[in-house]
Amino acid sequence: MRRNKIEDTIVALSTPPGRGALAIVRFSGPRSKDVVEALLLNGAGQPFASELIPGRSYRCQVREKIESATILDDGLLTFFQAPASYTGEDILEVSLHGNPVIVRHFILEVCERLRVRPADPxxxxxxxxxxxxxxxxAAEGVRRIIDSKSIFELHASRKLYDGELARMISRFRSALIHLKAETEAEVDFSTEDLTFESREQLLQRVQDLRTSIGDILERSRQGGRITSGIQVALSGIPNAGKSSLLNKILGWERSIVSEVEGTTRDFVSEEIELAGLPVRFVDTAGLRESEDLVEKEGVRRSKQQMERSSLIFHVCDLSKEPYPEPDFPAVPVWHILNKVDTASSQIRSHWNDWVRKGSNDRIYEISCKTEAGLAELRNALTEFLQSEAQSVDPFFLEERHRYHFLQMDEALLRLLNLWEEEAPAEICALEIDSALEHCGELTGKISTEEVLGRIFSVFCVGK
Known part of the structure; x- marks a missing residue:
């Protein structure tokens, strides 16, 4: 956004573009009320005679042109008066029928005739x-709320918007200001008969701050593991039913199902929400020895995906006798015995004995064809996901946040080293100033147009 545009009045469609039941056109700025006077009539087709009550909705008619009596659409208007509005400016929201022709004509007329301009993202x-x-x-929290793909991520986004991280940073800032005051007081009042905190006490304060930063980064790592999607890998020999199982879980045909072995030659992934959590299923290439270079690369990538997973579904083919168990990474493995509808009791017994002999991993007998056992498997998976997320706090940091926290930590580490070297207090205070600057950049108290432009450019236009 160019700096001289803050006094302009802006307009944008705040609902998704296209046809729908409603389209909300939002204005912000000093000319928002002019739109009412120029283009909007009340429900009876007359000009609005009195002041609009902020926050109240009014039926309205939208004129096709300022000088025309022709009605373009019937709608609903809501006015929010500065400073008690989202932007702190006068805001007008007009709800129209969701026809792009109506919306386009309304916005074009306003922009051409009332010196209103389209909003930037x-x-x-x-x-x-x-x-x-x-x-x-909080601004970043708004964007994350809009972009959240699961209830878990939405809760984490709400925490950011509601100020949890801002309050943490405020406490950091207060502690750093105290440190700076104590450090500078040693110089300014060294000849006075005053009592200051000992160097040991100050060292402990810095160590406590670094511990808190480490805790925040770890909370973010754990929360990020959930918000980025709990990964479940489907593994097994070719044609065991991995793709069929993935399609059943998703409820639609994502992977190709074929009688020909080796159809899936690279991993296929899809993310859905289960139990309020984002889950990423990875259908891997069938595990077998092959001279085919493409298939060998697919198997290598499959093993890589299994190492990144929180759970492995080892899909076994009950139409065949047990085969040597693959080497799995150190993550939970569930053995999914597929094609139970066609297996003899003898082969089923062989498979169960084979699994139990090697480990205490869970066993589920299913049929992707008849859907036998799938409900039990889904329920077990839901319980597993909930237990994975139960001990994890819905909390995450943007990459920008992590950078500034790491820079704060480095400044505090340099401060500790300077104190050990008995460096002058003025030099030590510079590192405290550096940490304070990163606090300010986190909340936006210290910011550059380049940083702000990068953050707000990824928003939708109407937000």
Whole structure:
């Protein structure tokens, strides 16, 4: 956003483009009320006679042109008065029928005749930031709420928006200011009969801050493991039914199912939400020895995906006798005995004995054809996912946040080293200033147009 545009009035479609039941057109800026006077009539087809009550919705008619009596559409308007609005400016929202022709004509008429301009991506939220309605962390929380793909991620996004991270940073800032005051007081009042914290006490404060930073980074790592998707790999020999099982779990045909062995020659992945959590299923290439270079590469990639997984479904073919168990990485393995509808009781017994002989891994007998056992498997998977997430706090950091926390930690480490070397207090204070700067950059109190442009450019236009 160019700096001189903050006084403009902007407009954008705030609902997804295309045809639908409703389309909400949002205005923000000093000319928002002019739109009402120029283009909107009340439900009776008359000009609005009195002041609009902020937050109340009114039936309205939208004129096709400013000088025309022709009605373009019937709608609903809501006015929010500055500063008690999302952006801190006057905001007008007009709900129209979701026809792109209506929306396009309305916005075009407003822009051409009332000196209103189309909003840049994220400009409404950027104005909220510039007007002090939210800090930069809350602005990022808005985007994450919009982009969340699961309930777990939504909870983490709400924490960011509601200010949990901002409150942590505020405590860091207070502790750093105390450190700086104590450090500088040693110089400014060294000849006075005053009591200061000992160097040991200050060292402990710095160590406590570094421990807190480490805890935040670890919480983010754990939360990020869930928000990025708990990975479940489907493994097994060719034609055991891995692709069929994936399709049954997803509820649609994602993987090709064929009687020809080796159809899946590379891994196929798909992410869905289960039990409020993002789950990434990976259908791997069949595990077998092969001279085919393409298939060998597929097997190598499959093993790599299994190492990255939280759970492995080892899909076994009950129409065949047991075969040597593959070497699995150190993650939970569930043996899924498929084609139970065609297997003899003798082969089923052989498979169960084979699995139990090698480990205490779970066993599930299913049939992708008749869907026998699938409900039990789904229930067990849901319980597993919930247990994986139960001990994990819905919390994550953006890459930008991690960078500044790591820079703060490095500044504090340099401070400790300077104290050990008995460096002058003025030099030590510089490292505290560095840590304080990173606190400010996290919340947006210290920011550059380049950083702000990068953050807000990934928002949708109407937000």
């Amino acid at each position: 994220g400009e409404f939220t950027r104005r909220a930031f510039h007007n002090g309605k939210i800090d930069l962390l």
